[in-house]
Amino acid sequence: MTNDLLLSLDAFVRSIGINKGTPHALFLGAGASITSGVPSAANCIWEWKRSIFLTNNPGLEAQFSELSLPSVRQKIQHWLDTQGRYPAIDHRDEYGFYIQECFPIADDRRAYFQEKVRAATPHYGYRILIRLAEAGLIRSVWTPNFDGLTARAAAISQKLAAVEIGIDCNERLHRKPNRNELICISIHGDYRYDRLKNTSEELQKQDDNLRVALIEELRHTPLIVIGYSGRDESAMKSLESAYAQNGTGTLYWCGFGDGEIPGAVAQLIIQARNAGRSAYYISALGFDDLLLRIALHCLPPAEADQARQLLQIQEELATDRPVEFTLPELPACGLIKSNAFPFTPPGEIYEFSLKRWPDVKVWEHFKKCTEGKALVAGPFKSRGYAFGTIDDIRSAFGKNVNEKIERVPINDQDLKQDDSTISSLIRRALVAAFSERMDAKNDGSSLLWRKQARERRKVQGVDFLIHDAMLVYLRRFGGKNYVVLKPTLRVESTNGQEVSKEVERNLKMAILGWQHNAEFNQAIEDWRKSLLTEERYEFPRNAGSPFRFQLRRMPVLARVTTRDKTRQIQIQEKYRTSSVQVAVELPEPKLMYSNRRGNGLIADTHPVRGIVQNRPFDYPLTAKQLAPNIQLGVICPELEAAKLRSYLEGFRTSAKPGQFEADYLPEFPGFDPAFGVSLQIPRPGENLWVTCPEISSSLNQQQGAIEIGRHLTTCLSTLKAAAAPSVTLVFIPQRWVPWRSFETEL
Numbered sequence: 001m002t003n004d005l006l007l008s009l010d011a012f013v014r015s016i017g018i019n020k021g022t023p024h025a026l027f028l029g030a031g032a033s034i035t036s037g038v039p040s041a042a043n044c045i046w047e048w049k050r051s052i053f054l055t056n057n058p059g060l061e062a063q064f065s066e067l068s069l070p071s072v073r074q075k076i077q078h079w080l081d082t083q084g085r086y087p088a089i090d091h092r093d094e095y096g097f098y099i100q101e102c103f104p105i106a107d108d109r110r111a112y113f114q115e116k117v118r119a120a121t122p123h124y125g126y127r128i129l130i131r132l133a134e135a136g137l138i139r140s141v142w143t144p145n146f147d148g149l150t151a152r153a154a155a156i157s158q159k160l161a162a163v164e165i166g167i168d169c170n171e172r173l174h175r176k177p178n179r180n181e182l183i184c185i186s187i188h189g190d191y192r193y194d195r196l197k198n199t200s201e202e203l204q205k206q207d208d209n210l211r212v213a214l215i216e217e218l219r220h221t222p223l224i225v226i227g228y229s230g231r232d233e234s235a236m237k238s239l240e241s242a243y244a245q246n247g248t249g250t251l252y253w254c255g256f257g258d259g260e261i262p263g264a265v266a267q268l269i270i271q272a273r274n275a276g277r278s279a280y281y282i283s284a285l286g287f288d289d290l291l292l293r294i295a296l297h298c299l300p301p302a303e304a305d306q307a308r309q310l311l312q313i314q315e316e317l318a319t320d321r322p323v324e325f326t327l328p329e330l331p332a333c334g335l336i337k338s339n340a341f342p343f344t345p346p347g348e349i350y351e352f353s354l355k356r357w358p359d360v361k362v363w364e365h366f367k368k369c370t371e372g373k374a375l376v377a378g379p380f381k382s383r384g385y386a387f388g389t390i391d392d393i394r395s396a397f398g399k400n401v402n403e404k405i406e407r408v409p410i411n412d413q414d415l416k417q418d419d420s421t422i423s424s425l426i427r428r429a430l431v432a433a434f435s436e437r438m439d440a441k442n443d444g445s446s447l448l449w450r451k452q453a454r455e456r457r458k459v460q461g462v463d464f465l466i467h468d469a470m471l472v473y474l475r476r477f478g479g480k481n482y483v484v485l486k487p488t489l490r491v492e493s494t495n496g497q498e499v500s501k502e503v504e505r506n507l508k509m510a511i512l513g514w515q516h517n518a519e520f521n522q523a524i525e526d527w528r529k530s531l532l533t534e535e536r537y538e539f540p541r542n543a544g545s546p547f548r549f550q551l552r553r554m555p556v557l558a559r560v561t562t563r564d565k566t567r568q569i570q571i572q573e574k575y576r577t578s579s580v581q582v583a584v585e586l587p588e589p590k591l592m593y594s595n596r597r598g599n600g601l602i603a604d605t606h607p608v609r610g611i612v613q614n615r616p617f618d619y620p621l622t623a624k625q626l627a628p629n630i631q632l633g634v635i636c637p638e639l640e641a642a643k644l645r646s647y648l649e650g651f652r653t654s655a656k657p658g659q660f661e662a663d664y665l666p667e668f669p670g671f672d673p674a675f676g677v678s679l680q681i682p683r684p685g686e687n688l689w690v691t692c693p694e695i696s697s698s699l700n701q702q703q704g705a706i707e708i709g710r711h712l713t714t715c716l717s718t719l720k721a722a723a724a725p726s727v728t729l730v731f732i733p734q735r736w737v738p739w740r741s742f743e744t745e746l
Contacts, residue, residue, distance in 0.1 A: 005261060005269050007280035012252060013297050016137070016224075020298045023139035025221045025249075026129070027239075029228025030145055031256060032287035037120040038147045041229070043067075044116075045094050048102035049076050057626075059599060062592070063618045075626055092231050113146045124310045125288030126153035128295045131307055133182045134159045135299055139221070140183040142214060144228075144235055150184045165210075185210065187235060211238045219247040226254045226287050230264040243272035243279065251279035254290055258283050327582055330561035331568035335575060336583065337557055339524050340475065340482040341532070344550035345415065345426045348407040350386045352393060354400050357382065367444070369396040374540035376428040380421040387429040387539055387547050415476055427474045430483065430549055433537040434472070438530050446472050449490035456494075457510075459503055463494040466507065470527050478580075483551055485531075487523035488512075514660030528553065554578045560585050596676070598623030609666050615676045622677045629678040633725030634689045635715045637733055641684040641691065644731055648681050687722040690715040695736055704739030708732075 007015070016024070030041045039047070046067055053076045054061055064072050080086040086101075087093050103109045130153050132138045141150045154162035159180060166186045187210050215238060230236055243251060251272050253265055261269075261281050272279035284290045295307035358365040362379045370377050373396055375388030386393055390405050414422040427446055435442040442448040449469035457464050469490040475482050489511060491504045515523075532553040538546035558581035559571065571579065590603035593614035601617075604610030621627040636644050652672060657665035671679045682688035692711050695704050712730065719728060732740075 005266060005279075005281050007252070007282050009282055009284055009293070012254070012280070012282045012284075013293050015250075015252075016294050017297045019222065020135075020137050022222060024137060025217055025223045026138055026141045027223055027225040027228060028141060028143040028145060028150070028287070029226070031227025031229070032125065032143075033120065033145055033147050033149055033227070035123040035286070035288055036126065036147070036149055038116060038145070038149070041095055041231075045098050046073060046076075048098040049080060051102050052098070053079055057624060060620055060624070062601065063620060075621065079626060092233065095231065117147045120147055120149065122149045122153040123288055125286075125291045126150060127310050128288075128291040128307045130154050130157050130160060130182070131299065131303060131310075132291070132295060135303065136179070137294075137298055138182070140185065140217060142185045142187060142217075144187050144232055146186070148184075148186075150182070154182055154184075185213070187211075187214065187238075211241075214238050215242040215245070218242040218249050218251075219245065220249050222250040222252065224252045224254065226284070226290060227256075230262050230268070236264055236268070239268055240271060243268060243277055244275055246276055249277070251277065252282060253280070254282045254284040256284060256286055327561070327584055330563060330584065331565055332559050332571055333562040333564065333567040333569055333585060334560040335557050335571065335579065336560055336581075337521065338555050338581075339486065340477075340484045340556045341554075342552040342556065343474070343481045343483040345410060345481060346387070346547040346549060347410060348547070349410055349422065349425070350388070350390070350393060350405055351408040352384045352386070352397075352405040353382070353402045354384060354397065355402060356400055374432070374543075376425050376432065378421045378425050385421060385425060387425055389540060389543050389545075392540075412479070415474075415481060418473070418475060423474050426549075427472060429539045429547065430474075430537065430551075431472050433539045433541070433549065434470075434531055436541055437533070437537070447488075447490065448472070453492075457507060459507065464499065464503070464507065465492045465494060466490075466511065467492065468523075468526075470531075482556065485524060485527060487520065487527060524555075528555075556580055558583050592617050594619035606666075608668065611674050612666050612669065619676050627677070627726075629680050630727060631680045631688065631723070631725045632682065633719045633728040634682055634731070635692050635712065635719070635728065636684075636689070636731040637694060638684075638691050639694075640731055640733055641689070645681075645684060648729075651679060651681070688719065688725055690718050695739060699739070701739060702742040702744070704736075705742045708736060708739050 030038070034040050050064055050067055050072075054064060057079070064076065066072060077089055081088075087097050091097075099109060099112075103112055126149050129138060129141070129150065133154070134157060143150070148164070151162040151164050154160050160182055161180060162182050162184050164184050164186070218239075219242070228235075251269065253269065255261065255265070265281065269279040269281060292307060292311060296304050299307060357379075366377050366379060366384070370386075370388075370392075373388065373392050375386060375392040375396055377384055377386035377388070377393070377396065379385075384397075384401075393405055394401055410422060414420060415426075417423060428444065431442050431444075431446060431448055434440065435448050438450075440448045440450055447469055449467040451467075453465040453467050455466045457466060467490040469488045471486040471488050473484040473486065475484050489508050491499050491507050493499055532551065535551055535553055537549040537551065539549065540546055555578070557575055557579045559579040560583045562568075562585040588605040590605055591607055591610050593602045593604060593610045594600070594617055595602050596615055598615065598620040602610075602614050604614070618627065632648070634644070634648075652670050654670050655668040657667065668674060684691070692715050695707055695711075699707060715730075716728065719725060
């Protein structure tokens with residue numbers, strides 16, 4: 001960007017402020033109306049392109065419904081390019097060419113814009129524009145737009161009247177406006193009038209009266225251009241003529257963001273300066289933001305506050321206000337049994353203090369002191385808390401415990417967090433009580449397991465004992481407390497050595513991985529019958545004043561409701577009190593697939609079955625040779641190339657579900673037969689397989705991360721230059737994990 005052409009946004013606002021006594025003119029492009037619901041010129045072009053494409057390729061409407069997707073636009077543009085008669089993408093003649101090509105009948109063009117404008121509502125930028133006009137800062141608004149938003153915003157003003165001028169009424173240009181009038185000039189006509197101008201030929205025949213009036217207006221009137229790209233050759237020629245002449249009117253061209261100045265705009269600014277005019281380019285944040293900044297700086301405090309209120313009102317209208325979640329009253333069709341049991345914890349806990357606290361590892365100190373005792377204790381905010389007896393507390397902490405040990409109440413706030421000190425101690429005490437009742441072992445925290453092993457398994461020559469186990473969690477839902485039981489396994493080695501996490505994970509997966517709801521429910525039932533023989537627990541057991549835990553034997557149930565009244569059931573009375581949750585049964589969402597001929601759609605609720613039996617949703621593109629194959633690009637370090645290539649080749653092979661997946665997974669025939677399209681996988685050394693250089697192990701975290709980013713950027717550029725693939729796979733080896741990211745102080 002040429003720095004000497006720039007004016008900072010804040011300096012621009014101050015410049016308008018210091019000259020607020022001088023009426024300004026606005027030139028508004030399509031970008032000023034986007035937030036009001038009017039599509040930009042670029043979006044209109046893509047709509048016209050899609051319409052041309054679909055009417056030449058009927059049957060693909062569903063596949064091209066979402067025009068914002070880059071893949072959809074790429075396919076449309078590819079088809080247009082292959083026809084050999086459409087302008088290249090981003091050519092300056094695209095707008096005029098495609099509106100003429102899409103709607104060669106003038107009335108059809110008028111109807112198109114009429115439909116677009118009907119739903120538009122002036123956003124707060126237009127409303128603030130009217131406040132600036134009422135204050136005399138803005139005198140005229142010039143625009144090639146067809147939306148009439150300025151005049152519509154002025155309609156609610158009690159101080160200002162909009163005078164609309166177009167091709168059919170340009171004689172109004174010669175009348176002298178009153179102080180309370182805002183001149184609104186549509187330089188390309190308006191959809192409400194017959195002589196709508198929006199094709200290249202029509203734009204070249206722009207009415208001379210409007211052009212001359214614009215040139216004369218800009219001789220001594222400052223102009224603010226907003227939301228306009230400068231691609232309209234007709235309007236740009238008028239601006240070039242205006243700023244080729246001497247005058248005092250300053251040109252402020254406001255672009256969006258920090259992008260480069262468009263070439264035509266830069267030339268216009270230089271031309272104006274050569275003619276002795278002041279001209280600048282401002283990087284702004286959009287039409288609404290710019291008008292608000294001007295209003296806050298230039299208007300008197302009371303009126304500036306009104307402008308701010310317009311923004312607040314708009315934000316309130318755009319914000320979804322939260323509403324209370326409710327479920328409709330529907331008939332029940334079933335019950336879901338949970339593994340959560342209503343639980344009432346003790347109402348009190350012992351609180352004490354220590355004369356001297358350990359400097360580090362306070363929790364470990366408490367656990368070590370209470371080991372082997374019917375006592376659980378933990379620290380919180382320089383105080384100790386425990387379930388047990390006073391004698392055991394004194395025995396555990398010895399002379400280090402202060403004399404005063406007293407019972408204090410437990411409140412809801414103490415139980416609000418699942419991992420709080422009080423919740424942790426309650427869980428540990430409950431696990432200890434469970435273990436004592438059924439003569440099981442526990443880890444002193446949340447796991448207990450049966451002493452008798454269920455089976456023995458050998459892994460890499462080492463014997464392991466597998467014990468049925470149970471994880472115990474405390475959870476709080478809807479202001480009530482629950483104990484959640486989760487069946488699991490405990491793995492022990494016969495030689496007493498510690499079991500690695502990998503061995504434990506693999507053994508658990510081999511035994512539990514195939515289990516479905518029935519097996520899980522049976523495991524819960526077995527533990528429930530062993531643990532919940534009674535609903536009251538005491539800890540410590542047989543103590544003079546134990547702490548009592550109340551745990552219901554019946555788990556929480558969820559009543560499932562449905563809109564299908566033919567499936568209604570009656571819930572027995574004994575289950576009603578436990579049905580504390582309500583669910584609504586929703587139908588399984590149906591995914592859309594193409595049929596095998598590519599000329600119709602089929603719905604299926606099963607994603608794999610839908611692919612195997614039919615074709616992907618976009619298969620018609622393959623059938624019409626618009627996307628005949630999927631070309632894979634690969635970026636991979638040299639060390640992993642052979643292994644990755646072998647893995648990718650596995651996509652082509654069929655796969656049968658295992659013993660425990662066959663009830664819900666069909667056989668997969670391989671990528672090409674399933675998807676009906678050829679997957680092109682490159683080999684190492686070919687142009688679509690790029691070898692990513694290694695990262696030196698001597699680089700620190702920041703240096704390595706930057707180096708990886710640099711290498712990947714280069715590799716992607718190489719792939720794009722070779723032949724842009726449909727999909728690019730980037731393989732990052734495990735040894736590069738230390739360089740995945742880095743942090744700095746700023």
